Amino acid sequence: MTLQIPFDNSYAALPPAFYSRQVPVPVAAPRLLAFNRPLADLLGLGDLPDDETLARLFSGNEVPSGATPLAQVYAGHQFGGFSPRLGDGRALLLGETLGTDGLRRDIALKGSGPTPYSRRGDGRAWLGPVLREYVVCEAMHALGIPTTRALAAVATGETIYRETALPGAILTRVAQSHIRVGTFEYFAARGDRDGLQQLYEHTRARHYPEAGTPLELLQAVIARQASLIAQWMAVGFIHGVMNTDNCQVAGETIDYGPCAFMDTWHPDTVYSSIDQQGRYAYSNQPHAATWNLAKLASALVSLEADPQAAVPPYQQAIEAMPGQITAQWLTRFRAKIGLTDRPGAETGDAELIADLLDLMQAQKLDFTNTFRALSGAAPRDAFLDRTAFDDWHARWQARLDGETAAQSRMEAANPWVIPRNHRMEEMISAAVAGDMAPFHRLMEVLSTPYRAQPAQTSLTLPPTEDQIVPATYCGT
Secondary structure (H helix, E strand, C coil): CCCCCCECCCHHHCCHHHEEECCCCCCCCCEEEEECHHHHHHHCCCCCCCHHHHHHHCCCCCCCCCCCCEEECCCEEECCEEECCCCCCCEEEEEEEECCCCCEEEEEEECCCCCCCCCCCCCCEEHHHHHHHHHHHHHHHHCCCCECEEEEEEEEEEEEECCCEEEEEEEEEEECCCCEHHHHHHHHHCCCHHHHHHHHHHHHHHHCCCCCCHHHHHHHHHHHHHHHHHHHHHCCEECCCCCHHHCECCCCECCCCCCEECCECCCCCCCECCCCCCCCCHHHHHHHHHHHHHHHHHHHHHHCCCHHHHHHHHHHHHHHHHHHHHHHHHHHHHHHCCCCCCCCCCCCHHHHHHHHHHHHHHCCCEHHHHHHHCCCCCHHHHCCCHHHHHHHHHHHHHHHCCCCCHHHHHHHHCCCCCCCHHHHHHHHHHHHCCCCHHHHHHHHHHCCCCCCCHHHHHHHCCCCHHHCCCCECCCC
């Protein structure tokens, strides 16, 4: 029995300038490590074959019927510097499916071998980043945050050489699409107006059918990105590498490389080993997203009949984006302390939230656990300086007067558990040694992150001093 994937491919119907046709490079000994059966059901994959067949299919050793493997081309601003030609250097889009929910999604391999865009790389991935992305993107999905998904992880039976010899693996990623801001930049930088027009029309049809003009498409993308950034910040997530080629226009979190969830609260937290200047620090993410969308605006405005005359409304859309992010941020942080955006909501709410964050920073408190404690029986116990908390608590309680269901609102906005860096590193080390039990434990607990699971309390504990993971890596 083989797997019948109901492919319905639209990106492959675009002109050759959008991609390079490429088949996966076979691997030595594919072995299925993980498979997301609920996601397979959503994709409409039907009856599943045995694990050996799944391993062949999702390693690239067997190309499924109806697939049109291709590597997408795009450009990108990476830490502010423009690269006019990047593209999928170790990924291949197999094709698209229409899910049981009616949504179109890409199915793509990561680590499937070199492509014309590999830039002398081997096109492979090692086990650690594959399992990290699998866990984190599925955790993000369970948190209710738009994200790409993980369908499968396959060990290749091959050795990957980075700083040392490492076991190889391939991830199967599912996304609403892999169209990025950098895809638009690629055609704009080349002066390919026809290609840019085709990309705009494809993106509009696929994601924003209500956007009748390039400006309306920009505004729609801004709205989704503003919401996404606020959702990241509400759970302490730091993407780590918010380049324009990692900014997906459908509004999903994509390209989990040096990402992390914050432990101790500090607004300038950076985990990415390559972000030496803090460009993509936690607090800079709204600015980075706005900067990225300004690059999308620069590409889209060139489609106007008179681009120079059309600049003002595009500029106004970009200038409005920080305010949209702030409004979304305030809504989500209000919920984290039990408040609603009811008519006539207090104008002092932002100050109330900021004062709480200042207390947390001064006392070096854990971001996730402190907010979760507010809905508990003894929130005061989470603070070291309880007198300072008492002053804030009195103001908070006065503001809560008249709110209903505040505790349930906080429990729904503040996760009980997140994928903490030190637990992720422990999981990867165990997997390299052949033990997948920590991976499966994380996957099970993180599937219901807002529900208290007392038997798994150890996964909620911040790292001890010797467990702290100060830096995360791209894993390329």
